[in-house]
Amino acid sequence: MTPKAKKKPEPVRIRLKKNDLVEVTTGKEKGKTGKVLKVFREKNQVLVEKVNMIKRHTRPSPTAGQGGIVEKEAPLNVAKVMLICPKCATPTRFTMTTTAEGKKARVCRKCKELIDG
Numbered sequence: 569m570t571p572k573a574k575k576k577p578e579p580v581r582i583r584l585k586k587n588d589l590v591e592v593t594t595g596k597e598k599g600k601t602g603k604v605l606k607v608f609r610e611k612n613q614v615l616v617e618k619v620n621m622i623k624r625h626t627r628p629s630p631t632a633g634q635g636g637i638v639e640k641e642a643p644l645n646v647a648k649v650m651l652i653c654p655k656c657a658t659p660t661r662f663t664m665t666t667t668a669e670g671k672k673a674r675v676c677r678k679c680k681e682l683i684d685g
């Protein structure tokens with residue numbers, strides 16, 4: 569038996585943050601929008617509120633209560649989502665800039681407004 573070398577996903581620079589509003593651009597969840605709940609940088613994945621829901625069957629337990637079917641979000645590849653600019657409300661590409669205060673901020677390529685700030 570030859571153990572297959574586990575290939576780590578090439579880390580991409582994820583510029584999305586928790587609470588960002590994103591739109592899914594591809595796949596069966598295409599067109600859905602939601603808030604980023606969590607970013608998994610080492611896996612290039614994000615968890616988006618109410619997107620890519622999966623059903624989990626749980627057993628009754630003192631911690632989980634009655635058990636049954638629980639719906640929860642499954643992580644999506646970061647390449648499948650696009651940030652929605654809060655200023656122009658469009659899924660957008662953005663660039664990085666440094667503000668006058670020396671902070672890194674994202675700028676919408678469309679309306680040129682700062683996304684962070």
Ligand SMILES: [Zn+2]
Nearest residue numbers: 653656676679
């Ligand atoms: Zn914009």
